[in-house]
Structures are given as structure tokens and as C-alpha cells.
Amino acid sequence: MAHSIVVRGGIVVTSTNEFRADVRIEDGRVESIGSPGSLSADEKIDASDCYVMPGGIDTHTHFENPSLAFTTKSIDDFASGTEAAAYGGTTTIIDFVKTEPESSILESFEKRRAVAESKCTIDFGLHPVVPIAAAETGALNDLALLANKHGAMSWKFFMAYPGSLMVDDKTLIEGMRLASQLGVLPIIHAENGHIIEDATNRLVAAGQTDEHLHHEAHPHVAEAEAVFRAVSIGEYVDSPVFIVHVSSARAAEEIARARRKGQPVFGETCPQYLLKSYEDYQGGGFGAAAYTCSPPIREKSNQAHLWRALKAGELDTIATDHAPFSMCEEACFPPQKSNGKGYFPRIPNGVPGVEERLMLMFEAGVCGGFFDRCKFVDLVSTRPAKLFGLFPKKGDISVGSDADLVVWDPNSPRILTASTLHTKAGYTLYEGIKVSASPRYVMSRGEILISPQGASFTSGRGKYLHRTSPMFSV
Numbered sequence: 001m002a003h004s005i006v007v008r009g010g011i012v013v014t015s016t017n018e019f020r021a022d023v024r025i026e027d028g029r030v031e032s033i034g035s036p037g038s039l040s041a042d043e044k045i046d047a048s049d050c051y052v053m054p055g056g057i058d059t060h061t062h063f064e065n066p067s068l069a070f071t072t073k074s075i076d077d078f079a080s081g082t083e084a085a086a087y088g089g090t091t092t093i094i095d096f097v098k099t100e101p102e103s104s105i106l107e108s109f110e111k112r113r114a115v116a117e118s119k120c121t122i123d124f125g126l127h128p129v130v131p132i133a134a135a136e137t138g139a140l141n142d143l144a145l146l147a148n149k150h151g152a153m154s155w156k157f158f159m160a161y162p163g164s165l166m167v168d169d170k171t172l173i174e175g176m177r178l179a180s181q182l183g184v185l186p187i188i189h190a191e192n193g194h195i196i197e198d199a200t201n202r203l204v205a206a207g208q209t210d211e212h213l214h215h216e217a218h219p220h221v222a223e224a225e226a227v228f229r230a231v232s233i234g235e236y237v238d239s240p241v242f243i244v245h246v247s248s249a250r251a252a253e254e255i256a257r258a259r260r261k262g263q264p265v266f267g268e269t270c271p272q273y274l275l276k277s278y279e280d281y282q283g284g285g286f287g288a289a290a291y292t293c294s295p296p297i298r299e300k301s302n303q304a305h306l307w308r309a310l311k312a313g314e315l316d317t318i319a320t321d322h323a324p325f326s327m328c329e330e331a332c333f334p335p336q337k338s339n340g341k342g343y344f345p346r347i348p349n350g351v352p353g354v355e356e357r358l359m360l361m362f363e364a365g366v367c368g369g370f371f372d373r374c375k376f377v378d379l380v381s382t383r384p385a386k387l388f389g390l391f392p393k394k395g396d397i398s399v400g401s402d403a404d405l406v407v408w409d410p411n412s413p414r415i416l417t418a419s420t421l422h423t424k425a426g427y428t429l430y431e432g433i434k435v436s437a438s439p440r441y442v443m444s445r446g447e448i449l450i451s452p453q454g455a456s457f458t459s460g461r462g463k464y465l466h467r468t469s470p471m472f473s474v
């Protein structure tokens with residue numbers, strides 16, 4: 001007999017509604033939803049002082065992610081990364097697959113999927129990264145196979161990092177056209193790689209290599225131009241476009257402009273762009289390396305615009321781009337952020353944040369008055385599920401959906417600090433920030449991973465998610 005659980009009397013929050021109810025879970029799914037006190041089960045969880053929300057979905061993580069030259073990897077693997085995610089109330093992640101040297105995207109995908117299947121404690125999907133010059137090499141055939149065979153229904157196109165990841169416009173055109181024919185969502189790292197390369201070379205030639213100058217090497221125009229180009233190619237080939245990690249007002253405005261014309265263009269932003277700014281690390285010496293990510297964390301004046309865009313529905317999701325590298329300077333091998341000490345071009349790009357996302361966004365977004373709880377659920381769970389082909393299995397609390405639930409305690413104040421977070425990065429950009437709410441229980445397909453009694457993880461219990469086409473209306 002399957003073990004059943006009832007989550008009793010909490011306020012169920014979905015992207016559209018709030019209501020007090022019992023939620024009964026059996027065989028890993030939501031079996032029924034009833035009036036408070038009406039349902040019973042083998043195990044009862046009292047949620048009367050909590051919200052009950054669908055688990056967070058982070059569609060942008062980089063666990064054990066090889067650096068550009070395949071010389072180091074982000075420091076969280078699929079085990080520690082998904083455990084950190086679960087601690088913060090996230091029950092699904094979508095990570096990336098790059099083509100490994102001397103390999104194809106198809107082989108690289110199957111290999112990485114197997115690694116993730118052996119380690120993830122929560123369910124996961126994978127976005128293949130479109131290989132450089134895919135339009136010429138036949139790699140588009142592999143991508144089609146990944147969509148059809150593995151349900152890999154979102155493909156990442158890099159417009160930055162010439163020579164390693166950057167695709168040319170021909171690959172953007174042919175790749176996005178094929179994506180649209182197959183019902184795949186193109187997701188874009190929108191920065192003009194040649195502008196970044198040029199700006200970097202000019203800074204280096206002038207001896208300007210301090211860590212914080214990574215910011216100067218990634219000018220706003222590089223992001224805005226790439227968003228406009230991606231959106232224009234999307235219009236030309238009649239494809240939806242999803243822009244990841246929107247960092248600036250100008251980039252957000254390009255998305256909003258396309259949207260006003262009725263084009264299916266979507267955007268993600270991340271906590272680091274909403275809560276942190278250039279002013280936090282400018283002149284910060286090696287400390288600035290902790291903030292180094294691409295696009296860079298911008299001037300503070302951008303934050304208000306991003307919050308407004310989220311509220312207005314001009315940006316769709318909040319993910320983390322969790323790509324953790326250690327700041328350790330001595331006795332650490334391989335060196336990570338310290339590789340670029342005093343020389344910004346060699347700092348590995350990326351910041352941690354997979355555990356903090358829901359706590360930060362509830363605090364700043366809901367408690368801060370930018371949006372209500374339903375909108376919060378929409379931004380961190382429901383919209384990601386819809387756009388990335390997981391809805392209504394994920395991202396909802398309805399009969400039949402996976403019992404990926406968070407019992408969210410609105411009165412559980414804590415101070416975020418690296419020593420109690422679970423990333424191996426060893427630091428957080430949000431050190432000392434007080435949040436008033438955090439998860440009391442976290443469940444993945446009805447299994448309790450986090451409870452007041454502690455955590456219970458099993459590497460490899462997370463299932464690979466075959467995904468479907470994006471659901472959207474414009």
C-alpha cells in the first residue's frame with residue numbers, strides 16, 4: 001500500500017488563486033484537494049500557519065559546468081547543487097549540455113544526462129547548447145534528435161564567447177527556424193561577443209585589468225544589440241524567443257518593445273540583477289570577482305526598471321544562473337575565481353544563488369510590495385513550467401500534478417549567510433540579508449526532502465524530464 005500524506009489546512013497558493021485547503025498526496029501526485037480538515041491519510045502535516053505552494057523551478061543552473069576551456073568546473077555537482085536547490089524550496093532544475101571536445105552534442109548530451117541521473121536528488125531537465133557553426137556541421141540534425149528522442153525542448157544559443165560558444169547569424173537563423181518547426185523554445189544568451197572581445201582587448205592593452213572592470217568590458221549596448229538581433233531573427237523565422245538573464249533596463253526595453261508588437265518574446269532575470277549592483281563591487285579588488293558574471297551586475301539604476309518589468313509582465317521568469325566558483329585563494333586546487341586575481345578576463349564567470357532564490361524573491365518581491373503571492377508563484381514556478389514544457393505536471397497544485405510542494409512558513413526569520421547555505425561556493429552575495437520566510441517542508445513527488453526533522457536526500461532519485469513545447473499566448 002502506497003504511503004499517503006495530507007498537508008492540512010494551509011493556504012494553497014497557485015499562480016491564479018489562494019484558498020485554504022487540505023492537499024492529499026498519493027503515489028507521488030496530488031490525489032485530491034478538499035476543504036480544511038476534510039481529508040485524511042497515513043501521515044498528516046499541519047500547515048495551518050503556512051502557505052502551500054508548488055515547488056520552485058529554476059530553469060537556469062550550471063552544475064559541474066565546464067569552463068570555456070574545459071579546464072575547471074563549477075564547484076557544485078548535480079548532487080550538491082540539487083540538494084542546495086531543495087533546501088531553498090526548488091524541486092526542479094534545468095541545466096545545460098555543452099559539446100565536449102572530440103564529441104558531438106548528441107554524445108555529450110547522453111553522457112551528461114547519465115551523470116545527472118546518477119546524482120540529482122530532484123527532477124531535472126537539460127537544455128542542449130547549440131554547437132558553434134551548427135548550420136554547417138550537421139549538428140542541427142543531432143539537435144532535432146534530442147528534441148524528438150529526449151524531449152529536450154529548449155536549445156541554448158550563445159551570442160557571446162567567440163571561438164568557443166558564439167554562434168553566427170546563419171546558425172541563429174537556421175537553428176531558430178528548425179526550433180520553431182519542432183516546437184522547441186530557443187533560449188538566448190544575448191550579448192554581442194565581438195563587442196565584449198574588443199572592449200576587453202582595449203582595456204587589457206591599456207593595463208586596465210582590475211577585477212571590477214569585467215563590468216566595463218560588457219557594455220549595455222552589447223546586450224541591447226544582441227537582444228534586438230535575436231528578436232529580429234525570431235520575427236524573420238517566425239519563432240518564439242526567450243532571453244536568459246536580462247540584466248539591464250535597455251535589454252528589458254528591447255523585449256517589451258517586441259512584446260508590444262505582439263511578438264512571442266520572453267525574458268528571464270535573476271536575483272543578482274534585482275538586488276545587487278555595480279556599486280557593490282566597484283573598486284572592490286579581488287572581492288569583485290565574487291560578483292563576476294555575464295552579463296555583469298549593472299549600475300543600481302537598472303534595478304527599478306527590472307522590478308517594474310516583472311510586475312508589468314514584460315519579464316516572465318526569475319531563475320538564478322547558479323554557476324558557483326570558489327573564492328578560495330590559497331590551498332585550493334584547482335584555483336577558480338583566484339585564477340583571475342588582478343586580471344579580469346581570467347575570472348570564471350558565474351555566481352551562486354540556487355538556494356536563496358525563493359527566500360530572496362519572496363522577501364524583496366512579496367514583502368517588498370512589488371507583487372502578490374500568486375505572481376511570485378507564477379514567476380518562480382508556473383511560468384517556467386509553462387514555457388519549458390513541464391506544465392501541469394510541474395508548476396501547479398492541481399489534482400494529478402506531481403506532489404512537488406513547498407510548505408512555506410511566512411514567520412521563520414533567518415539571516416542568509418554562507419556558513420548555513422549548502423552551495424560549495426563558500427560565499428553568498430546576500431550575506432547578512434534578513435528574510436522573514438523560508439520552507440518548512442519540501443516535497444518532491446510526495447517524498448519529504450526537507451522537514452523540521454532535517455533533510456533526506458538520495459542521489460539519483462531525481463528523474464530526467466522529457467519536456468513538451470512551450471505554452472504561451474501573446
Ligand SMILES: [Zn+2]
Pocket residue numbers: 060062321323
Ligand atoms: Zn547561464
